[in-house]
Amino acid sequence: MLRPLMTALALITLTGGAAFAEDFEVKMLNKDGDDRMVFAPDFLKIAAGDTVHFIPTDKGHNAESIKGMAPEGSAPFKGKIGKQVDVTFDTDGFYGVECKPHFAMGMVMTIAVGDVAAPDDFLAGRIPPKAKARFETQLGNL
């Protein structure tokens, strides 16, 4: 309820809605509790224009978009191993994010941009079983 009002006010008083863009941090970790090789958090719901900072808290990880798991028209991204990558999400929809070296170990996360439902074919591509299981858990957060 609040965001549309704030956006409307921003359009009236400022140059655009981006004035209220938010920043989020996601840590790339070897271990988080009982879970190994994880993004923390591994699910985010954000708004278009928000930025996610993927932080290399532990070494040996990266964050990159997964082909076929991003809305049409969105720009793919690919962070370098062991480096921070900052991604601004401008297109509403669902994004699957993987750590390339640990994709098979299930190092994935889901980012939902805007008030949208997960597309029916979000998990239809070739996804390793451990990654698929984590995606299903993440989608359960909706």
Ligand SMILES: [Cu+2]
């Ligand atoms: Cu990793």
